[in-house]
Amino acid sequence: MKIGLVTYAPEKVDGYDIHVYYSKWSDGQACPAAKNMQNDVTCFCDAKAIREDPSIAAVSRNGSALRKNRLFNLPFDYVCPTNPQYRNKVLDYIDDLNKEDIEGVTLNLYHFPDEEFCVCPRCMELWRKSGLNWTEWRAQTITEFIKEAKAKVKGTFAVEMFPDPLMAKERFGIDFEAIAELVDYFHVPLSSRDYFTNYWVDLLTRDFIKLLKKPVVVELSGEMLTDEKASALLKTVAYLSRHDLMGTLLLVHDSENAKQIARYAVHNSEFREWLSRYEFTEMNRIVDNWAKLY
Ligand SMILES: [Zn+2]
Numbered sequence: 001m002k003i004g005l006v007t008y009a010p011e012k013v014d015g016y017d018i019h020v021y022y023s024k025w026s027d028g029q030a031c032p033a034a035k036n037m038q039n040d041v042t043c044f045c046d047a048k049a050i051r052e053d054p055s056i057a058a059v060s061r062n063g064s065a066l067r068k069n070r071l072f073n074l075p076f077d078y079v080c081p082t083n084p085q086y087r088n089k090v091l092d093y094i095d096d097l098n099k100e101d102i103e104g105v106t107l108n109l110y111h112f113p114d115e116e117f118c119v120c121p122r123c124m125e126l127w128r129k130s131g132l133n134w135t136e137w138r139a140q141t142i143t144e145f146i147k148e149a150k151a152k153v154k155g156t157f158a159v160e161m162f163p164d165p166l167m168a169k170e171r172f173g174i175d176f177e178a179i180a181e182l183v184d185y186f187h188v189p190l191s192s193r194d195y196f197t198n199y200w201v202d203l204l205t206r207d208f209i210k211l212l213k214k215p216v217v218v219e220l221s222g223e224m225l226t227d228e229k230a231s232a233l234l235k236t237v238a239y240l241s242r243h244d245l246m247g248t249l250l251l252v253h254d255s256e257n258a259k260q261i262a263r264y265a266v267h268n269s270e271f272r273e274w275l276s277r278y279e280f281t282e283m284n285r286i287v288d289n290w291a292k293l294y
Pocket of ligand 1: 059081119
């Protein structure tokens with residue numbers, strides 16, 4: 001299993017194999033390309049663009065796809081995925097990234113906000129013309145966008161997803177079968193403030209490995225660490241290392257945050273004894289490697 005990072009800082013960190021940089025954020029911020037890194041692009045969540053023009057938000061019969069609409073429990077504000085100007089803006093950004101020497105592109109939030117979206121006049125017209133049922137039309141719309149994005153990417157191409165193994169197609173238009181043919185790997189974010197309770201990480205990881213027909217990386221949150229949180233996080237990574245994963249990624253603020261996790265693992269003798277006692281061979285190898293650096 002590889003160990004990697006998802007980071008807000010455009011810098012690689014020794015001891016980690018995969019480096020994902022958040023280049024375009026859900027608040028609308030679009031940063032310059034991070035060289036030699038996998039650049040992660042938030043596609044249809046853009047609070048800034050929606051503030052400037054509220055009419056681009058995805059809509060349902062119960063209102064728009066905005067965090068302030070309490071009829072839904074949405075983590076971000078969503079643009080309608082069929083808006084041609086906004087689609088082109090995202091595709092142009094991906095084009096620009098690929099003029100730089102980057103590792104590749106990961107798409108994030110490239111899907112519909114939920115099953116009831118989007119019923120704007122343009123979407124209803126496109127749906128009617130397609131002759132498909134609601135679920136198939138929405139899935140095809142998202143898969144087509146991913147194909148257009150992929151055509152602009154020279155290097156490694158991956159997608160994140162809302163981590164629902166069962167209803168992804170109905171709710172978000174995410175068709176794992178179709179997308180597997182386009183991507184090099186799937187990036188499954190299992191974000192949490194802490195991993196004191198972690199059975200669900202194991203559970204969803206098993207589901208996704210069984211379901212997805214391409215390699216899988218799982219992302220865990222490693223920001224805002226205390227010693228207790230670091231310990232729970234590292235033990236959760238150790239359990240993940242027993243699965244057939246391409247890698248585990250740790251979400252961090254910056255390189256110091258990433259080094260802090262590695263140092264904590266290396267210098268925590270209780271944790272290292274625990275790894276040896278219960279024969280976490282892969283995790284032992286990762287921590288031994290960190291020990292040479294930190
Ligand atoms: Zn729409």
